[in-house]
Amino acid sequence: MTVSRAEAKRPEASSKRRRQGSSRYSWSSLFYVAPALAFFIVFVIVPIVQSVRISFYRWDGITAATPVGFSNYVEVFTNPAMREALSHSLVLLFFYAALPVVIGLFLAGLMSRIRIYGLTWFRALLFLPQILSSVVVAVSWRDILAIDGPLNETLRAVGLGSITRAWLGDFGTALPAIGGIGTWVEYGLCMLLFLSGIASIDRSLYEAARLDGAGPIREFVSITLPSLRPQISIALILTITFALRNFDLIWNTTQGGPGTSTAVPSVYIYQDAFQNRLLGEASALAVVLTVLTLVIVGIVQLALRESPDRAPRSTPEPAQAPGKEERNS
């Protein structure tokens, strides 16, 4: 056994060298990859390419398509309704991404300092919003936010009857109300991500900090936050992509209304493509949404990537990242 292991090591090393030079591929390995690749290409890559192509045409899906150059894209950026929809997305980024990350960090930071009783139960229950279908979430929140729902009942009971309203039906409150639902969906996930990150931090770091007389805030800023860099990054990516697509929740609560007060790009994509028969515009908007998502995710990854020399000066960065999102929105 020892001999074979030693021998196994050597070809390994030389194959690594070969990889850098001209490569010796295993063409038969493509048989293993082919089925997965086929599904991915036919049902994801081809449709994306098609969307890009359609976005340069005016087309109702029935009669012949007319090439129109970039005019669908000009439409996306100049049409007031589209710009309004994009601005709604930015507002939702605050509620769906920034707020849950801040709440999650706050709770996880508190929990990092003590032994939590019943942690398994807390974990399981806090994760519940993540497993429910968005349609179920929409049905239950429609009840809660309804004119005679539990929220208004509570407000009346504490003497705030004057501010009660149909929260999802009011021009002024519909968008923040949907934002609040998004915060509810995401904060438990963020908290659990950060908790699992905290579990892998060396406890002796905390002991040392406390011996040096560091208070809870100092401890959080100089030990907990920097160590959670990968988790913060992944939490932002998950929540941001959820915020930008976000069709299901809006479709099943307000359908973009009242008026256009909760319309977001994905609602227009659906309506233009399947109800108004403006296929070119729907595709251009979908392409813009995709590029926007990739750019924002790219920025987050760059901002929070692991610095090679975990130098102390890099510690403030993660603390600022959620804040940056806030300012944008």
Add this chain to the structure above:
Amino acid sequence: MKVARSEVVITHTLLLIATAIAVFPFLSIVISSLRGSDSSGSLTFANYAEAWTRGGFGSALASSALVTTAVVAVTVAVACLAGYAMAHMRVPGVKIMLGAMLLGLVLPYEVTVLPLYQMLADWNLIDTYLALILPQIGLSVPLGVFWMRAFFASVPKELLEAARMDGASRFIIFRSVLMPIAGPAIATLVTILFLFTWNEFLLALILVPQNEAVQTAPLALSFFSGAARASDPNITAAAAVLVALPIVSAYVVLQRRLISGITEGAVK
């Protein structure tokens, strides 16, 4: 690690509040689903019977089960094969494939739905099970491949070398050495894919709009709650609980695996 007693109390109180908020919406529909139409306050299952027959949820839940099973089974099978090759063979173009799949992970799939609809319409598959199954396999492949590749890459090389020394072919190594130890990794992947597929809404709305027989549970609930919005909210609540029930009961059993899978796997 000495911490003031007051801090222990405050932290637990905040945690209890956060948990209560997380649980309240689902709890509130469970409660209103059991409420009778009269205001006597007695509990009843009549709303469930009503929702079940009026909303066709028997058929919807069966459709969801069929679609989810097919998507998860095929995705896991092709992801195991591809993940094995990408972890242990020199696949030509592997960097491009992984790059494209990374995009697939964060992509808003709104960008795919219109061409998907047209393609499946060309194939005469709109309003069939296949219209729901095939695209969701494609959309699940990136997650599955990354997941299985990460697992297979974590298997000690010595194990594969030893089998190779014994003259095992690449497929035999896959089938007899790797698959038997991949159980836990596959189980977590199955749980995550099951959750995503079961809850999928937009694709169902677009790809099976007319045929009630193949509509999945979330779509049926969306139509039912839209139509019944003016009528009894307790019946809508019962319908929502019916749709959530399979997921919630699976979650009770699998929550540990699911949470650690998502919170730790995501970072990988």
